Amino acid sequence: MVIHGKLAWCAAxxxxxxxxxxxxxxxxxxxTPAVSDSRGPSPSDAPSPPYRGQVVVEGSGAMLGxxxxxxxxxxxxGDTLTISASxxxxxxxxxxxxxIAASFAESSPVQLAAVLRHQANGDPCEAFPTExxxxxxxxxxxxxxxxxxxxxxxxALQIDGVPADHLxxxxxx
Numbered sequence: 328m329v330i331h332g333k334l335a336w337c338a339a340x341x342x343x344x345x346x347x348x349x350x351x352x353x354x355x356x357x358x359t360p361a362v363s364d365s366r367g368p369s370p371s372d373a374p375s376p377p378y379r380g381q382v383v384v385e386g387s388g389a390m391l392g393x394x395x396x397x398x399x400x401x402x403x404x405g406d407t408l409t410i411s412a413s414x415x416x417x418x419x420x421x422x423x424x425x426x427i428a429a430s431f432a433e434s435s436p437v438q439l440a441a442v443l444r445h446q447a448n449g450d451p452c453e454a455f456p457t458e459x460x461x462x463x464x465x466x467x468x469x470x471x472x473x474x475x476x477x478x479x480x481x482x483a484l485q486i487d488g489v490p491a492d493h494l495x496x497x498x499x500x
Contacts, residue, residue, distance in 0.1 A: 380410070380423040380460040382467070391424050392446025398488040399457065403496050408462040408484070414445060417454030422446040425462045425486075431474055436481035436495065439467060443486060468498050 383389045399411040414421060428440040471480045484494040 378423075378458055378460045380425055380462040382425045382427060382462050382464065384466070384470070385426050385429055389424065389426075390446070391426065391444040392422065392448075394421075394445045394447035396423075396443075396445040398443065398486075401486060401489045401494060403464070403484070403494055406464050406468070406496075406498065408464055408494070408496075409459060410443065410462075411457060411459050412443075412445070413455055413457040414447065415455055416447050416450035416452050417456050418452035419448045419450040421448065421450065421458070423460045423462075427467060427470070431471070431482070432485075434483070436483050437471070437475075438483045438485050440485045464496055467496060 381389070383391075394414065396412045396414040399413060401408065401410045403409075408425065410423070412423065422445075424444045424446070426442050426444055432438040432440070467482055467484070468480065471482055472478075479499045480497070482496045483491070484496060485491060486494060
């Protein structure tokens with residue numbers, strides 16, 4: 328009977344400990360409207376990503392995180408960069424920002440260095456969720472046209488962890 332009492336006490340203690348670990352964790356991760364591709368669905372399209380990332384130019388003064396994450400996949404469909412990322416957390420909203428270089432590197436196609444930044448907002452939880460984020464590449468297109476004039480364009484995004492020839496953003500007039 329004494330063993331049962333100690334076992335029950337240990338189980339109750341563990342439940343309280345787990346509950347305290349996520350105390351004051353803030354609101355759950357919000358979802359945003361689905362992203363649609365202006366070119367229409369393709370046979371390989373997966374469900375639309377529920378989270379939006381921000382795109383900024385380096386040196387813009389935006390508040391950026393530097394928290395760890397694993398980049399699982401990256402792809403461009405239409406005007407949207409979609410990434411799959413895993414990170415430690417699960418109790419607070421996380422944010423991803425794509426920071427693009429201020430200038431293009433001349434090549435064919437032109438290259439644009441970029442880095443993904445992760446802001447965990449002090450999330451104390453230790454789950455390891457995998458989430459999908461979408462980034463509207465309109466800023467890349469606008470900056471390309473400022474540098475090279477109107478019309479169609481092609482930009483190779485150079486993001487750490489993604490093969491150099493994998494992310495090519497093409498757009499028409």
